[in-house]
Amino acid sequence: MDKTQSIPTIDLSDFPAQYEKLRRSSEEWGCFRVVNHNIPFELMQEMKQVVRSLLDLPIQIKQNNVDVIAGSGYWAPSPKNPLYEALGLYDMASSQAVHTFCSQLDASPSQRDTVAKYAKAIHEVIMDIGGKIAESMGLKGDYCKEWPCQFRINKYHFTPQSVGSAGVQLHTDSGFLTILQDDENVGGLEVMDKSGEFVAVDPLPGSLLVNLGDMATVWSNGRLHTVKHRVQCKEAKTRVSIATFLLGPKEEAVDPPPELVDSDHPRLYNSFTYEEYRKLRLSTELQAGEALALVHT
Template identity: 65%
Template sequence: MRGQIPVVDLEEYERDPQKLREASEEWGCFRLVNHGIPTKLMAEMKEVTRDLLDLPLEIKQRNKDVIPGSGYMAPSEKNPLYEALGLFDARSSSSVSSFCSQLEASPHQRKIIEEYAEAIQKLAVNIATKLAKSMGASDYCFEGWPCQFRINKYTFTPETVGSPGVQIHTDSGFLTILQDDENLGGLEVMDPLSTSFVPVDPWPGTLVVNLGDIAVPWSNGRLQSVQHRVQCKDAGLRFSVATFLSPPADKVVEVPPEFINEEHPRMFSSFTYEEYRNLRKTTKLHAGEALQLVRLDK
């Protein structure tokens, strides 16, 4: 039904692969159940998230950028209720180790972060691979793509109810997996038909998957990135863990040949992921509008 994002059961993929494709084409996002990440590991990772974001500021500031936006993000004038810590590449043991060392993570916290990073990276590649297969590009390989993740904290008070936690945006990469807060809502996504925002309410044990801008040219326009935001609905502390699967910075975004034919000519120019990120930054177009600048038929 409209007003609710689709639900995709990963265990049902082989029986009904088109449900994943249709959700990605029609909404650009979906809720994922039976995803394979243990509930215990999710709960432990959320506990680590709370502990790390409760660290003194001088320790959190040691979490430096590898690429812009990959390190500590303090509350800002634009997003005063939000702060985050970033791990550049969940598939890289050195990246995970550096993240843990910067924040003086305990051996137990380090173990949880390592286990979660490995599990969520494998899941991201699995979803992307299954999506490509459901669209007819069964040979496309996402192995080796960086998998950044960010742990987020929103400080909501009675005075900030009705205010934005994070402004309207799309993600720049290919695919995002969100472990949202289990109790405090606020996430909203754009319904592409009504062009109004609909709430994505808490549903413990599930994950929310949304597509980023890179999925659009990669699919020759078949997939769509989804605009989303976080709104302050209630007072309290809100925590989430977001994982971003993106191409390597210098990789040219390649359209699988299966997506191009006489009826569907190439829609976008060639560019690298780094070039597209820079385009979003220099134009200050962060809600998918930058895609219009790389279209061939504009």
């Protein structure tokens, strides 16, 4: 692993000055940290406490967190990822969906309040970042305003025996972009740069990590980079993180804006919906960006 590299940091309070750095980071790395994102540190800490308590619930209660779309509910540890489990919420912009998620898990009034506040705050940030990425490419318009967002809270059961093994296998995210509130105490996240080297993403309390997914590559006609990443077990501690996924158009096809297609940049991918692509990834078990080759023109 190359210890000298580190992923870029974007200051959300420093626009328009950061547009060029944002575009370069999105094209070359497919990931970056954001700071000065307007989510209070206290809310981030409160949400992490709620997440820990929800993931510590008995299995019978966690199983009430059922799927809305395949894979959006409770994930139990599996043979492929035996150290990992998660709870999920589909369409976090919907107050009804947030209410249903909290009810499934018998959340207390204060827990419900924290989840609702966090969902609203992180949704505003993910929409802001999606819009800024489009603007960094010279585009105007609300491209992602109606796209659904999915929420996943993750727990890694790291033990002394599991040190050195994978918490989650190498993968890309299927959607457009992911915001991760990482564990501020326990590292292990690694991203792959374009040369194939793994770069450690060490915890930085108060910051958020952004990963671009497969939909970003398709939507941008190949300009934006989908980043491969994994979680390695570095120490025998429980690791908790909060991921928010901006998926893609709900029902329309994922088509690049006309400004990104011309004679020098012919269209690279066929027209399909996000849901069709997600099902393709599930059925082929191609989880690290390889499914993009199957939709290439």
